[in-house]
Amino acid sequence: xxxxxxxxxxxxxxxxxxxxxxxxxxxxxxxxxxxxxxxxxxxxxxxxxxxxxxxxxxxxxxxxxxxxxxxxxxxxxxxxxxxxxxxxxxxxxxxxxxxxxxxxxxxxxxxxxxxxxxxxxxxxxxxxxxxxxxxxxxxxxxxxxxxxxxxxxxxxxxxxxxxxxxxxxxxxxxxxxxxxxxxxxxxxxxxxxxxxxxxxxxxxxxxxxxxxxxxxxxxxxxxxxxxxxxxxxxxxxxxxxxxxxxxxxxxxxxxxxxxxxxxxxxxxxxxxxxxxxxxxxxxxxxxxxxxxxxxxxxxxxxxxxxxxxxxxxxxxxxxxxxxxxxxxxxxxxxxxxxxxxxxxxxxxxxxxxxxxxxxxxxxxxxxxxxxxxxxxxxxxxxxxxxxxxxxxxxxxx
Amino acid sequence: xxxxxxxxxxxxxxxxxxxxxxxxxxxxxxxxxxxxxxxxxxxxxxxxxxxxxxxxxxxxxxxxxxxxxxxxxxxxxxxxxxxxxxxxxxxxxxxxxxxxxxxxxxxxxxxxxxxxxxxxxxxxxxxxxxxxxxxxxxxxxxxxxxxxxxxxxxxxxxxxxxxxxxxxxxxxxxxxxxxxxxxxxxxxxxxxxxxxxxxxxxxxxxxxxxxxxxxxxxxxxxxxxxxxxxxxxxxxxxxxxxxxxxxxxxxxxxxxxxxxxxxxxxxxxxxxxxxxxxxxxxxxxxxxxxxxxxxxxxxxxxxxxxxxxxxxxxxxxxxxxxxxxxxxxxxxxxxxxxxxxxxxxxxxxxxxxxxxxxxxxxxxxxxxxx
Numbered sequence: 001x002x003x004x005x006x007x008x009x010x011x012x013x014x015x016x017x018x019x020x021x022x023x024x025x026x027x028x029x030x031x032x033x034x035x036x037x038x039x040x041x042x043x044x045x046x047x048x049x050x051x052x053x054x055x056x057x058x059x060x061x062x063x064x065x066x067x068x069x070x071x072x073x074x075x076x077x078x079x080x081x082x083x084x085x086x087x088x089x090x091x092x093x094x095x096x097x098x099x100x101x102x103x104x105x106x107x108x109x110x111x112x113x114x115x116x117x118x119x120x121x122x123x124x125x126x127x128x129x130x131x132x133x134x135x136x137x138x139x140x141x142x143x144x145x146x147x148x149x150x151x152x153x154x155x156x157x158x159x160x161x162x163x164x165x166x167x168x169x170x171x172x173x174x175x176x177x178x179x180x181x182x183x184x185x186x187x188x189x190x191x192x193x194x195x196x197x198x199x200x201x202x203x204x205x206x207x208x209x210x211x212x213x214x215x216x217x218x219x220x221x222x223x224x225x226x227x228x229x230x231x232x233x234x235x236x237x238x239x240x241x242x243x244x245x246x247x248x249x250x251x252x253x254x255x256x257x258x259x260x261x262x263x264x265x266x267x268x269x270x271x272x273x274x275x276x277x278x279x280x281x282x283x284x285x286x287x288x289x290x291x292x293x294x295x296x297x298x299x300x301x302x303x304x305x306x307x308x309x310x311x312x313x314x315x316x317x318x319x320x321x322x323x324x325x326x327x328x329x330x331x332x333x334x335x336x337x338x339x340x341x342x343x344x345x346x347x348x349x350x351x352x353x354x355x356x357x358x359x360x361x362x363x364x365x366x367x368x369x370x371x372x373x374x375x376x377x378x379x380x381x382x383x384x385x386x387x388x389x390x391x392x393x394x395x396x397x
Numbered sequence: 398x399x400x401x402x403x404x405x406x407x408x409x410x411x412x413x414x415x416x417x418x419x420x421x422x423x424x425x426x427x428x429x430x431x432x433x434x435x436x437x438x439x440x441x442x443x444x445x446x447x448x449x450x451x452x453x454x455x456x457x458x459x460x461x462x463x464x465x466x467x468x469x470x471x472x473x474x475x476x477x478x479x480x481x482x483x484x485x486x487x488x489x490x491x492x493x494x495x496x497x498x499x500x501x502x503x504x505x506x507x508x509x510x511x512x513x514x515x516x517x518x519x520x521x522x523x524x525x526x527x528x529x530x531x532x533x534x535x536x537x538x539x540x541x542x543x544x545x546x547x548x549x550x551x552x553x554x555x556x557x558x559x560x561x562x563x564x565x566x567x568x569x570x571x572x573x574x575x576x577x578x579x580x581x582x583x584x585x586x587x588x589x590x591x592x593x594x595x596x597x598x599x600x601x602x603x604x605x606x607x608x609x610x611x612x613x614x615x616x617x618x619x620x621x622x623x624x625x626x627x628x629x630x631x632x633x634x635x636x637x638x639x640x641x642x643x644x645x646x647x648x649x650x651x652x653x654x655x656x657x658x659x660x661x662x663x664x665x666x667x668x669x670x671x672x673x674x675x676x677x678x679x680x681x682x683x684x685x686x687x688x689x690x691x692x693x694x695x696x697x698x699x700x701x702x703x704x705x706x707x708x709x710x711x712x713x714x715x716x717x718x719x720x721x722x723x724x725x726x727x728x729x730x731x732x733x734x735x736x737x738x739x740x741x742x743x744x745x746x747x748x749x750x751x752x753x754x755x756x757x758x759x760x761x762x763x764x765x766x767x
Binding site for chain 1: 438441442443444551552555629630632633641727728729730731732733734735736
């Protein structure tokens with residue numbers, strides 16, 4: 001038994017460390033919280049547990065070697081990272097990507113967006129207590145990963161885009177497999193919808209929690225579903241169109257209040273919009289090549305390599321020194337699962353970039369976590385942090 | 398003293414009843430529930446569930462995962478028994494006892510089948526039966542509270558604080574919802590309450606089960622018992638995603654197994670209490686001690702068949718309710734702690750009090766009319 005003299009019966013706030021290893025801290029984050037009973041008085045977010053030095057590695061690798069590193073940025077939507085990076089390098093070169101490759105990229109990007117949202121929403125549901133919904137969404141994710149594996153050969157480390165196109169064409173029979181899997185995924189999303197969105201307990205947990213006003217969200221440079229939930233209809237696919245998105249017809253779901261329930265709904269609706277985009281793109285898919293023939297950036301045909309000197313030299317140069325874009329810099333943004341995923345690349349004419357900076361969308365969300373959580377209960381950290389969808393790989397590169 | 402005289406000794410009978418009912422029924426069903434929780438959870442989640450544990454010496458027989466119970470038990474026994482540094486050792490040790498005792502002792506009053514002459518299928522039939530059940534359920538609070546407070550861990554402390562408020566508040570509604578039952582049956586003796594549920598309205602057609610005489614009381618009692626057992630949607634003290642494991646965070650090995658087993662036995666106890674008070678206990682509709690009576694027709698049955706049917710009906714009702722409790726856990730999200738308190742004091746309390754008043758009025762009118 002502890003002696004009474006050693007007890008300190010002050011009434012100060014309790015400091016609790018919701019430490020890096022915690023069921024709700026996916027992506028590994030440490031939050032030092034000061035609690036007054038169950039109300040959060042102060043919150044200090046500590047990140048960096050997954051920093052792997054992407055940008056430093058990029059400085060020492062050539063432009064093609066960086067593509068596998070980009071898979072591991074936002075690892076639940078790897079293809080969006082691949083495409084974003086390749087688009088940036090293509091802009092440096094001034095390359096044109098074949099139309100078929102563009103449509104294939106759009107299909108794979110939207111599939112990745114759906115996997116990203118399924119992971120986020122499933123994790124949110126699980127942490128609020130509805131664990132079955134998580135398992136259902138993971139099952140739906142498995143269908144989509146079958147598709148991704150069919151095309152790229154891997155579920156997560158896709159490494160699919162190349163500079164000027166893709167590594168390979170969509171395989172035979174892919175489109176029928178696509179429509180079959182999409183139907184199954186839609187059925188699962190409908191099940192999750194029916195289970196949660198009219199459930200009073202779920203709504204009570206999510207509504208009014210973690211509200212951030214439009215002005216504060218813009219001042220924190222929010223993008224993506226978090227910003228759209230606050231009421232600002234900013235989507236990179238519409239604001240700064242790229243690839244073949246101008247030819248596709250889709251809506252941007254926008255919330256009104258900016259609480260966790262709005263973010264949940266925005267992501268749910270975005271999944272359905274993505275499925276509509278995929279269906280349109282698969283209908284409009286033209287015939288053609290999957291990789292540009294420009295030999296500054298892509299390997300020449302093997303027949304040329306073994307039969308002509310120029311082919312051999314070009315192949316050798318690209319493999320040994322990497323593609324060499326003209327000196328310059330570019331910032332290219334794509335709409336990632338979390339928001340505006342930007343790549344800023346500076347080239348000095350050699351095969352390795354001088355600087356390859358990634359703008360992680362969830363960096364700004366995590367910065368705003370303190371403001372979103374203060375004043376709420378400890379139990380509210382879970383839906384708020386879940387709705388932020390902090391992906392460690394992207395946040396800390 | 399021959400064997401018959403020994404068996405007729407009431408103390409020996411009580412001990413035998415404890416062995417048969419508690420050891421062979423309650424503990425069995427409790428441990429099987431640990432497995433069935435995982436199996437039924439998997440059914441909700443479109444998967445198979447644990448089915449790998451096997452006995453290699455008997456040719457790798459799997460029995461659909463039934464050996465996981467044995468595996469879990471062995472694992473708990475062999476795990477290291479840690480007591481955290483700075484924890485209050487005495488409280489830390491006795492906390493699981495409170496949880497376990499409060500879960501098991503209520504089984505002393507649950508009748509498993511109808512009485513044969515003087516012999517009752519109930520370990521004891523106390524006069525203030527329901528009061529005794531409340532008292533023992535209240536002791537269960539100590540398990541959570543002592544476990545959390547003595548663990549020297551802030552997360553456990555949060556869990557213990559939540560457990561205290563939640564369990565103490567919902568005991569109020571538990572008692573109030575049973576006021577209605579008390580008024581309808583006029584007695585607190587559990588055996589008599591079950592007996593009275595075998596009466597019928599409209600001449601032998603609709604049994605007077607507690608579910609029909611006290612529908613609101615049934616719902617509130619079930620909710621309050623779920624909150625007492627700290628089951629989803631009321632498992633804020635156990636947190637899981639917020640406070641990791643709440644009050645039993647620092648427990649491991651057999652101490653943890655004691656808490657877990659106590660929780661599952663509490664679930665079966667909740668199911669059994671609900672069955673006894675509201676679903677007619679062991680009664681099969683229209684089955685009396687001498688056979689089926691329905692609409693004037695009579696189908697005579699020997700006494701032992703009636704008893705077997707009654708035990709079967711009790712077991713079925715308990716297992717169906719357990720299934721329902723497990724199903725609710727795996728479909729519904731978790732309340733936030735202040736929402737639990739809100740729900741209890743602002744919504745359930747007025748409803749419960751209204752239930753008592755309405756029951757009283759209806760009973761008075763009933764007496765006044767007929």
